[in-house]
Amino acid sequence: MANSVEEQKFSLKEVLDTFSLCLSENKEVYIEHYVEGWRGLVRFMNSLGSVFSFISKDAVNKIEILAKFFNGENGTHYSTIQSMVKYELDNGLVDLAKRDKYPESGCRTLLRLHRALRWLELFLERLRTSSEDCKTSVMCSEAYNESLAQHHAWIIRKAAGMAFCVLPGRPTFFEVMNVGTSEQVVSMLGDALPLISEVYDITEKLYAQHELLQLP
Numbered sequence: 001m002a003n004s005v006e007e008q009k010f011s012l013k014e015v016l017d018t019f020s021l022c023l024s025e026n027k028e029v030y031i032e033h034y035v036e037g038w039r040g041l042v043r044f045m046n047s048l049g050s051v052f053s054f055i056s057k058d059a060v061n062k063i064e065i066l067a068k069f070f071n072g073e074n075g076t077h078y079s080t081i082q083s084m085v086k087y088e089l090d091n092g093l094v095d096l097a098k099r100d101k102y103p104e105s106g107c108r109t110l111l112r113l114h115r116a117l118r119w120l121e122l123f124l125e126r127l128r129t130s131s132e133d134c135k136t137s138v139m140c141s142e143a144y145n146e147s148l149a150q151h152h153a154w155i156i157r158k159a160a161g162m163a164f165c166v167l168p169g170r171p172t173f174f175e176v177m178n179v180g181t182s183e184q185v186v187s188m189l190g191d192a193l194p195l196i197s198e199v200y201d202i203t204e205k206l207y208a209q210h211e212l213l214q215l216p
């Protein structure tokens with residue numbers, strides 16, 4: 001019998017393959033694959049213990065908001081990040097100055113995951129170039145301080161800092177990725193990081209062009 005989603009073993013390769021489907025030929029970013037990539041990462045985080053559940057709850061909430069949009073009646077407009085931005089802006093569906101009529105627009109929701117993607121990029125790059133005795137908690141909090149932390153309130157930063165302290169060591173981390181030897185993990189990360197960076201850069205540029213990088 002097939003395993004339920006919760007029981008499925010995490011596979012870094014599967015997650016990275018999903019992210020690799022994100023980019024269309026003309027460099028648009030497919031929301032469906034983007035969100036699927038995040039679902040896989042959340043599965044990984046859940047396998048690390050309940051201390052991370054406040055983080056995964058927030059991520060899942062944002063994933064579900066976006067999934068509702070692309071599965072909903074206006075779903076065709078939510079096929080790519082580019083089409084979503086155009087549709088929501090053209091139709092005044094984004095709260096630009098303060099949260100008001102559209103507190104959960106696609107644009108502001110995706111922005112939160114986009115900022116988290118930068119954290120992921122920085123963290124994975126540190127993992128890739130680290131030696132065996134490097135602490136994942138240090139790599140994770142450095143990546144967090146350089147990215148997401150700037151957008152989080154003090155209380156969230158404190159809670160995140162405490163959660164990072166119980167991250168398993170690098171060898172266990174690599175094992176849970178389910179890729180093979182450390183060398184194979186490092187090589188897979190080396191292949192995947194340029195793609196993650198590209199998805200991040202395209203989204204960042206698009207949001208900057210439309211002055212959406214500070215959406216409330």
Ligand SMILES: CCCCCCCC/C=C\CCCCCCCC(=O)N[C@@H](COP(=O)(O)O)[C@H](O)/C=C/CCCCCCCCCCCCC
Nearest residue numbers: 012041042044045054055058059112113116119148156160
């Ligand atoms: C592949 C192997 C290694 C990498 C494994 C990574 C697994 C990570 C999976 C999910 C990452 C979590 C994504 C978090 C999204 C956070 C979005 C956000 O910023 N939300 C805040 C703002 O939202 P609004 O209030 O404006 O709606 C919200 O306040 C945040 C609440 C929760 C705390 C978020 C802390 C984020 C820490 C990210 C590091 C995760 C560390 C996991 C370590 C494996």
